[in-house]
Amino acid sequence: MSKECVGVIGSGSFGTAVSNLLSKNSDVILFVRNTDTIEKIKTSRVSSGQNISPNITLTNDLEEVAKKCNVIFPIIPSSGFRDLMRQLAPFLHPYHVLIHGTKGLDLVLPDPLPPDFKLDRSRIRTMSEVIREESVVVRVGCMAGPNLAKELALGHPAATVIASPFNEVINEGKRLLKSDKFQVYGNQDLKGVELCGVLKNIIAIASGIISGLGFGDNAKGLLISRGLVEMIYLGKALGGEISSFIGLAGIGDLVATASSQTSRNYTIGFKLAEGKTMQQALDEMDETAEGVNTIRIIKQLADAQGIRPLITDTLYKILYEDMKPQDGLNYLMKYPGNIDIDFL
Amino acid sequence: MEPIGKDYIKKKYDQVVPGGIDEWPVVNLSKNRAEFIQEVTDESVKRIKKLTPKRSSLIEEIETTLFREKLRVKRNPWAVDPPDDAEFLQSIKDRLVEISSNTDVEEIDDTLEDILHEIIERYASEIAGNFKKSRFKMARSIVTFGFARLLNASRARGFWSIFSTRYSLQDKIHITGEVEQLRTLAKKGTIIMVPTHFSNLDSILIGWVISALGLPAFIYGAGLNLFNIRIFAYFMESLGAYKVDRRKKNLLYLETLKSYSSLAIQKGCHSLFFPGGTRSRSGQIEKRLKLGLLSTAIEAQRVNYQKGRRDGLHKVFIVPVSLNYHFVLEAPSLIREYLKMKGQERYYVENDEYSTSYKISKFLFKFFTKGSDISVSIGRGLDVLGNYVDTDGNSYDKSGRKIDTQEYFTKDGKIISHDQQREDEYTRMLSDRIVEEYHKINKIFASHLVAFTAFEMFQKKYNKLDLYNLLRLPEDDQIIPYAEFRLVFEKLLRRVHEMYNNGEVSVSPYLTGDPDKIINHGLANVGMYHAKRPLIKNKNGDISTQDLNLLLYYHNRLVGYNLEKYV
Numbered sequence: 001m002s003k004e005c006v007g008v009i010g011s012g013s014f015g016t017a018v019s020n021l022l023s024k025n026s027d028v029i030l031f032v033r034n035t036d037t038i039e040k041i042k043t044s045r046v047s048s049g050q051n052i053s054p055n056i057t058l059t060n061d062l063e064e065v066a067k068k069c070n071v072i073f074p075i076i077p078s079s080g081f082r083d084l085m086r087q088l089a090p091f092l093h094p095y096h097v098l099i100h101g102t103k104g105l106d107l108v109l110p111d112p113l114p115p116d117f118k119l120d121r122s123r124i125r126t127m128s129e130v131i132r133e134e135s136v137v138v139r140v141g142c143m144a145g146p147n148l149a150k151e152l153a154l155g156h157p158a159a160t161v162i163a164s165p166f167n168e169v170i171n172e173g174k175r176l177l178k179s180d181k182f183q184v185y186g187n188q189d190l191k192g193v194e195l196c197g198v199l200k201n202i203i204a205i206a207s208g209i210i211s212g213l214g215f216g217d218n219a220k221g222l223l224i225s226r227g228l229v230e231m232i233y234l235g236k237a238l239g240g241e242i243s244s245f246i247g248l249a250g251i252g253d254l255v256a257t258a259s260s261q262t263s264r265n266y267t268i269g270f271k272l273a274e275g276k277t278m279q280q281a282l283d284e285m286d287e288t289a290e291g292v293n294t295i296r297i298i299k300q301l302a303d304a305q306g307i308r309p310l311i312t313d314t315l316y317k318i319l320y321e322d323m324k325p326q327d328g329l330n331y332l333m334k335y336p337g338n339i340d341i342d343f344l
Numbered sequence: 345m346e347p348i349g350k351d352y353i354k355k356k357y358d359q360v361v362p363g364g365i366d367e368w369p370v371v372n373l374s375k376n377r378a379e380f381i382q383e384v385t386d387e388s389v390k391r392i393k394k395l396t397p398k399r400s401s402l403i404e405e406i407e408t409t410l411f412r413e414k415l416r417v418k419r420n421p422w423a424v425d426p427p428d429d430a431e432f433l434q435s436i437k438d439r440l441v442e443i444s445s446n447t448d449v450e451e452i453d454d455t456l457e458d459i460l461h462e463i464i465e466r467y468a469s470e471i472a473g474n475f476k477k478s479r480f481k482m483a484r485s486i487v488t489f490g491f492a493r494l495l496n497a498s499r500a501r502g503f504w505s506i507f508s509t510r511y512s513l514q515d516k517i518h519i520t521g522e523v524e525q526l527r528t529l530a531k532k533g534t535i536i537m538v539p540t541h542f543s544n545l546d547s548i549l550i551g552w553v554i555s556a557l558g559l560p561a562f563i564y565g566a567g568l569n570l571f572n573i574r575i576f577a578y579f580m581e582s583l584g585a586y587k588v589d590r591r592k593k594n595l596l597y598l599e600t601l602k603s604y605s606s607l608a609i610q611k612g613c614h615s616l617f618f619p620g621g622t623r624s625r626s627g628q629i630e631k632r633l634k635l636g637l638l639s640t641a642i643e644a645q646r647v648n649y650q651k652g653r654r655d656g657l658h659k660v661f662i663v664p665v666s667l668n669y670h671f672v673l674e675a676p677s678l679i680r681e682y683l684k685m686k687g688q689e690r691y692y693v694e695n696d697e698y699s700t701s702y703k704i705s706k707f708l709f710k711f712f713t714k715g716s717d718i719s720v721s722i723g724r725g726l727d728v729l730g731n732y733v734d735t736d737g738n739s740y741d742k743s744g745r746k747i748d749t750q751e752y753f754t755k756d757g758k759i760i761s762h763d764q765q766r767e768d769e770y771t772r773m774l775s776d777r778i779v780e781e782y783h784k785i786n787k788i789f790a791s792h793l794v795a796f797t798a799f800e801m802f803q804k805k806y807n808k809l810d811l812y813n814l815l816r817l818p819e820d821d822q823i824i825p826y827a828e829f830r831l832v833f834e835k836l837l838r839r840v841h842e843m844y845n846n847g848e849v850s851v852s853p854y855l856t857g858d859p860d861k862i863i864n865h866g867l868a869n870v871g872m873y874h875a876k877r878p879l880i881k882n883k884n885g886d887i888s889t890q891d892l893n894l895l896l897y898y899h900n901r902l903v904g905y906n907l908e909k910y911v
Contacts, residue, residue: 070756089743094729094751136741138729138752138773139766167765168755 003027003055006176007069009062009084010076011037012287013048013149014101018073021152023053024179030056031065048287050153066091071099071172073143074131077288078104081127085134092135099141099162099173102127103197104290105297118304121238124297126194141169142190143177144197144249146256148263152182159183161249163193185248192240196249199234200257201265201291202298202312203227207258208269209318209325223311224258229341230309234298237307265291272318273325295319310335357523357558360530365477368560369612370584374475380607384468387603389460392596402456403443409463409594410436416591424571426470436463460596467600471586473563479582484555486579519553520850521722521785525735526663529725530559532737533659534612536641537562538778540629540665540786541618543672550616550665551583553720563608564616565601565637602640609644609660617641619778625682627675627900629666629782633775635768642767642774645728649750650760659737659749662730662774664723664781668852670791670869672897679897687812721785721850729770730777783904787850788840790866795898797833798824798879798887800911815892824887832911834859839910849905870898 008019009031019030030047032038038058041047045054059065065072066088076084081102092098106125110117125133128140141164152158162173162184170186178184187193206227210219231254232245244250257263261270268289271281282292299316302309314332317323361367373380396402410433417429426432436459443452529535539550547566554562565588571577586604589597609615617637620630641660648658672678724732727749731739739749752770753760801824806814837859843849854865867887871878871894878894881887889895 089741090745093757094747094749095754095757097755133742136731136745136747138770165769168763172755 005029005068007031007065007072009065009072009074009088011041011047011058012075012077013050013153014147015073015075016047016050016052017147017149017152018075018101018143018177019047019056020050020053021177021179021182022073023055025176028053028056029065029068030058031062032058032060035060048149050149062088063091066093066096070095071097071176073099073101074127075101078102078106078127078290079288079293082106082130082134085130089135092137094136094138096137097139097141097169097172098131098135098137099143099164099169100127100131101143101147102290103144103194103201105198105294106130107297119297119300120304121301124238124301126191126198128190128194139166139169140164140190141166141173142194142197143173144193144253145185146248146253148256148260150262155181157181157183159185159248159252161185161187161193161247163187163190163244163249165190187244187247187249189241189244191238192235192244193247193249195235195238195240196231196245196247196253198290198294199231199298200227200250200254201289201294202315203231203254204257204263204265205269205272205289205291205295205319206311206315208263208266208271209273209315210269210329211261211266212270212273213325213329220258224254227258227311228254230311233307234302234309234312237305264289268292277322278319292319357527357556359558359560360527361560365480365560369614370473370475370561370563371477373563373608373611373613374473377472377474381465381468381472384472384600384604384607385461385465387607388464388468388596388600389457391599391603392460392464395595395599399449399453399456402460403440405595406436406456406459406463407440409596410440412594413592420591422569422572424568424577432466463596464600467592467597468604470568471588471601471604473584473586474581475561475563475584476582479578480561480584483579483582517549517553518717518719519557519722520719520787522663522724523557523722525725526722527557527559528735529661529663529733529737530614533661534609534644535559535562535614535661535663535725536609537614537616537663537665538619538633538638539616540667540782541620541623542627542667542669543623543674545673546618546623546667549667549718549720553665554616560614562614562616564618565605598636602636602643605637606640606644606647609641610647612658615641619775623674623678625678625685627672627679627682627897628903629779629786629901631779631904633778635771635775638775638778639767639771642728642770645749646753646760646762646767649753650762659733660728661733661737662726662728662778664726664778664785666721666723666782666785666787666850668719668721668787668789670717670789671872671874673873675871675894675897676874676891679893682897683812683815683893719787719789719852721787723781723785726774726777726781728774730774784848785850786901787852788855788902789852789869790854790862791870792866792898792901793836793840793855794833794863794866794879795870795895796902796907797829797836797911798889799892799895799899800908801829801832802892804911811896815896817892822889822892823882826881826886829887830859830863833863835910836907837862839907843905 003026005027006022007029008015008022011030011032019028022028032041038060041052041058045052074081074084106127108123108125128142131137131140141162143160143162145160147158147160159182160177162170164170165188174184174186203223206223207220210223228245228251231250232242235245236242257266260266264285264287267285268281268291271284272278295312295315298309298312302312310332314328318325318328365371392405393402396405413433417433439455439459443455446452526535537550539546547564561584563584563586566580566585568587568589570580571587588601605615619633619638621634624630641662645660727733727739729749729752731741731747733739739747741747750760751757755761802817803814806817840849840851840855844851855862867879867881874891874894876891876894878891878898879887879889
């Protein structure tokens with residue numbers, strides 16, 4: 001009997017790393033959109049700078065992925081997520097299980113946009129909500145945690161959280177991903193865990209800025225703890241549970257991303273602090289930094305709801321309104337300190 | 345009465361099941377009543393054993409049951425309770441005591457099994473309905489005939505008009521929506537009808553609707569308290585009711601109840617759940633449904649699939665129904681209870697305000713003689729996952745692709761598996777879908793909209809006051825100048841029509857045309873027979889209220905549509 005086959009959609013650095021993790025327990029079909037890229041990977045067996053296991057097959061046929069695999073991991077940037085789901089949906093059945101690894105948000109905007117339009121929660125979708133909206137699949141989960149692709153590729157020890165309201169999805173995720181070097185935890189708060197992954201990118205950009213300005217670990221400690229408080233407030237407002245933010249996908253991922261020079265969002269922040277404009281910084285990257293888009297969405301939402309997330313607000317000014325990173329930091333430092341913890 | 349819109353149906357329907365009453369699954373069920381009770385018992389015993397895998401946990405469950413049952417017998421006995429309840433409980437207790445001094449493990453297990461079996465069998469026989477077709481026919485004709493008499497007497501003037509046949513129930517109750525689909529689906533599979541619940545009248549009304557549409561009798565869970573009254577018990581049993589005792593909240597009872605429902609659905613009995621559990625106290629459309637009985641629909645569907653019953657005959661269809669009234673007789677007491685509960689009064693006792701035959705007849709008489717129209721909107725059929733189905737019973741996804749409901753119960757597209765946690769989650773999803781459908785099929789009456797407009801305007805004007813203080817607003821302040829009212833009303837009306845065009849809600853035909861006329865129609869109808877009217881026009885032609893609580897109640901019907909921001 002042939003070995004079970006698991007699908008991965010997206011050959012970016014995280015998609016490739018997850019494919020390699022999965023290949024330890026099962027055969028993997030990796031979907032790559034671009035035909036040129038497929039050919040390159042096929043000959044070199046290298047994807048996004050990582051060697052890929054021999055039992056990973058490449059395809060650019062979504063129907064094949066859906067036909068051969070019951071469990072599929074979509075891991076692509078949030079900007080293309082809905083389009084991809086629309087292409088994949090005709091081939092999906094109610095028995096499929098989808099576990100995504102995308103840490104971004106999707107917006108559903110009215111067309112045409114009314115002049116007095118205000119963004120509210122009903123317009124914002126997490127990726128699992130996009131999957132539910134666009135396909136018949138109900139057994140949906142997400143994968144989040146301190147999983148820097150470059151370290152996973154080196155086989156360093158790490159862990160992830162599989163979140164889903166369905167225990168069977170969590171168990172599938174565990175069964176498929178778990179190995180000697182990779183630990184898998186479960187969480188039923190799908191929305192909360194998704195939001196952890198999404199919101200931590202904001203703080204990661206801020207962390208890059210702090211490092212880029214040449215500040216050290218005191219500043220970082222300050223940022224991470226205040227950043228977590230802000231994540232929790234926003235996360236709660238968007239429908240997550242506090243407890244998820246204190247877990248692996250929350251604080252765990254935040255610490256990893258905020259201290260790692262290999263993180264994309266961190267890198268953007270670092271470049272900004274070096275005096276580059278956002279456009280210059282983005283042009284120098286080869287992969288999407290989700291945080292840039294997330295800051296814009298959260299800022300609009302906060303404005304519409306009349307709340308003021310300090311860090312996000314300041315970052316928005318740096319990213320989109322030409323505030324100097326140093327001025328942003330000064331502003332935050334002058335802001336009267338509040339009660340340390342008031343959400344527990 | 346003005347002529348009503350053309351979407352209101354007034355016609356006679358043939359029986360859906362051509363073979364007549366003998367072919368109804370519910371008749372079969374009652375023919376083999378003893379056998380069915382045995383089946384329910386066996387199934388429940390199996391479930392409880394699965395839930396209490398250890399001997400000690402089973403003993404604990406039985407002891408808890410015993411304790412609560414003794415408390416019930418002592419503190420809250422009802423006329424309908426069997427006289428030997430106390431005796432029975434004592435015998436269980438004696439045997440439990442014996443067990444505790446016994447060391448022979450096998451003997452203990454045997455005794456436990458016996459005890460479990462006895463308790464559950466007792467529950468199952470109490471729950472089981474006793475449908476009799478002769479009684480059903482009679483009850484049905486009494487209801488139809490009686491109602492029609494009352495109606496004619498009240499509408500046409502004069503005593504002799506009691507024999508008039510000018511009006512039938514269909515003049516009073518307008519059935520709209522997916523009637524034909526419901527009738528077709530009833531032939532193809534098993535229907536679970538899930539209506540909104542606002543009034544005690546709902547069960548009778550729905551019973552009449554089912555029969556008027558030519559559908560076979562549905563089984564439904566009716567509160568055991570209703571069986572306290574002999575005459576009521578007679579009618580309920582004849583109409584296919586089984587008994588639900590809200591006092592018994594122990595695991596053994598709840599599992600027996602679920603087994604009963606699940607097995608009946610598996611046997612093809614159409615069922616009726618009021619998924620809100622109890623009447624909506626606030627007047628709002630239910631937001632949270634009770635998941636217990638709903639889960640039996642999903643379970644029955646899965647079992648049918650597991651048994652390889654793949655044809656439409658064994659598909660379970662969920663049909664949401666919305667009941668729309670201008671006037672809910674119990675509104676004053678309902679909203680009072682709601683405010684009490686919300687006001688932190690946690691330990692309120694559910695009072696049984698319709699506990700005597702006299703009160704019930706008074707209620708019915710008032711209702712039928714005081715002509716206030718009712719509309720019943722039948723929603724589109726759903727499969728147990730909440731996907732729409734067509735008249736053939738096939739499920740479709742949002743983009744119109746045909747899907748196989750069975751595949752929700754497999755991981756590989758082949759083997760149907762039982763995963764309780766999965767089904768619990770599906771139940772929650774189904775409940776969300778039903779609530780969504782309620783909002784779509786809910787028919788907005790002019791009376792709802794005037795009440796909503798007025799209360800929201802008060803709320804906006806006195807936004808510094810919390811709800812309780814607002815409800816105590818001095819009489820002099822309870823006035824809205826008509827011109828202002830009309831302006832806001834028109835804005836809301838526009839939004840309602842917009843929502844209607846988007847398929848987000850349904851509207852009454854009276855909600856079109858000249859806004860002044862609509863407002864007048866609304867004012868004339870909103871809570872029309874309460875001693876204190878929720879909304880009136882005062883001498884100066886301005887809008888005022890005689891009872892803010894009632895205004896809140898009728899206003900609540902439109903909560904959940906995000907209309908507030910248009911005020």
